[in-house]
Amino acid sequence: MAFLRLSSPHTRGPNKTSRVMLWVILCTLPGLLMQTVFFGWGNLINTALCVAIAIATEAAILKLRQRPVAFFIKDNTAAVTGLLLGLALPPLAPWWVCAVAVVVAIILAKQLYGGLGSNPFNPAMVGYALVLISFPVAMTTTWSSPTGYGSATPGFIETLQIIFGNAPVIDGYTMATPLDVYKHDIGAALSSEVLQHPAFGDFVARGWEWVNLAFLAGGIVLVVRRIISWHIPVSMLAALSVMSLAFGWDPDRYTPLSVHLLSGATMLGAFFIATDPVSAATSHKGKLVYGAGIGVLLYIIRAWGNYPDAVAFAVLLMNFAVPFIDYYTQPRTYGHKRSRRIKTSDS
Structure with a gap:
């Protein structure tokens, strides 16, 4: 007996998760470039560090959960989480602040809820909020002075030394953000x-x-x-x-x-x-x-x-x-x- 096979029309969209996340990464590059031009190498270094830690942390947790590592890493969501944190954190924030923010974002705010698609909160913002509340000094005294304000922006090597703890953060390198200045001075x-x-x-x-x-x-x-x-x-x-x-x-x-x-x-x-x-x-x-x-x-x-x-x-x-x-x-x-x-x- 022959059965008539009927089905709804289906289309396949080109926007896979990995492709969407790749577009997000590409569209943040102009902002990252401007951060580097006006505030030095800090955000660029932090972004590279945060992305590397995010991918490594996600791979480790997926391995512990016995999930296919390569399949989930290729969706680029971990890289985007690290990227957003690298863009949001102060340019001269210590490396361990970046590490804590990323690990909390990937493990507690994402993987603990089951991974991509199950997290009720934005992972990057969970990590950012936690380090802002937990380490207020490190998060409020490491904003770079903008280029053009004297000669205060540190070079690439000096920025690396500041971030990784081998050089002190000199007051001439740092400055409060405009929102902070206006909020506290207008009174x-x-x-x-x-x-x-x-x-x-x-x-x-x-x-x-x-x-x-x-x-x-x-x-x-x-x-x-x-x-x-x-x-x-x-x-x-x-x-x-x-x-x-x-x-x-x-x-x-x-x-x-x-x-x-x-x-x-x-x-x-x-x-x-x-x-x-x-x-x-x-x-x-x-x-x-x-x-x-x-x-x-x-x-x-x-x-x-x-x-x-x-x-x-x-x-x-x-x-x-x-x-x-x-x-x-x-x-x-x-x-x-x-x-x-x-x-x-x-x-």
């Missing part, structure tokens, strides 16, 4: 006086504006190629802007919008961190809510919290809310006029 001075600090330069924030614009350019490439959607970065930046205009319109009291947008990890967070496909919201409406929540929390923590740059904490707090957001923003089921939600009762 005792006018905006015009605070902006005279060398951290701000002639534009918005010396070096930082070009770093953020480079990450913005890389993020736009990801959106154009549909590696990520526009919903999270646009809603995050829009919410941050609205909060800044609504509550921080007076530059003599709060950090102005231009400094919020073009300093710190704003653009890196909007396009490369908040858009993590595993820990972020899934529907378009949910992504808008998720991104807006990050923008609101980012401003609240920056303006009234203890941390001048709060991308990691804002993202992690919204990761907590993702199941709730996904439940109430389910898209309409095909063939139904309204979205159908899962019933929680037995009736």
Whole structure:
């Protein structure tokens, strides 16, 4: 007896995980280049170190879990986690800070939950937040002074010696970030006086504006190629802007919008961190809510919290809310006029 074989039409998309992660890596390179140009070799060295540790740690844990090492390493997700940490950590951070952040990100925030696709929190931000809370001195006193501020940027060999502990971090090499300077100085001075600090330069924030614009350019490439959607970065930046205009319109009291947008990890967070496909919201409406929540929390923590740059904490707090957001923003089921939600009762 012959059976009629019918099947739905299936298509194969070109966006494999390894290819998506490779595009993410490529689109961060302009930002990494600007970091190297304006703040020296630190982020480049830290990035190479973090990526190497991330791949080695993931391989070791996969071996212990008796999983195919080569198969999972080739998806490039461990490399992206290390890359994001290398970009986010201070340029002159000691090597052991990088190592702790990466090991925590890979083991506790990713593999402990079952590996790729199972982690509820952004692994890189878990590692970053842990070292920021645990080692505040190492994380706040190792930001490089920007190029052009005297001759303070150390060379390649000297940067290696600082990172690996064979040379002290000289005060002339370091400087507080623009967000930190504005947050702590505005209470005792006018905006015009605070902006005279060398951290701000002639534009918005010396070096930082070009770093953020480079990450913005890389993020736009990801959106154009549909590696990520526009919903999270646009809603995050829009919410941050609205909060800044609504509550921080007076530059003599709060950090102005231009400094919020073009300093710190704003653009890196909007396009490369908040858009993590595993820990972020899934529907378009949910992504808008998720991104807006990050923008609101980012401003609240920056303006009234203890941390001048709060991308990691804002993202992690919204990761907590993702199941709730996904439940109430389910898209309409095909063939139904309204979205159908899962019933929680037995009736």
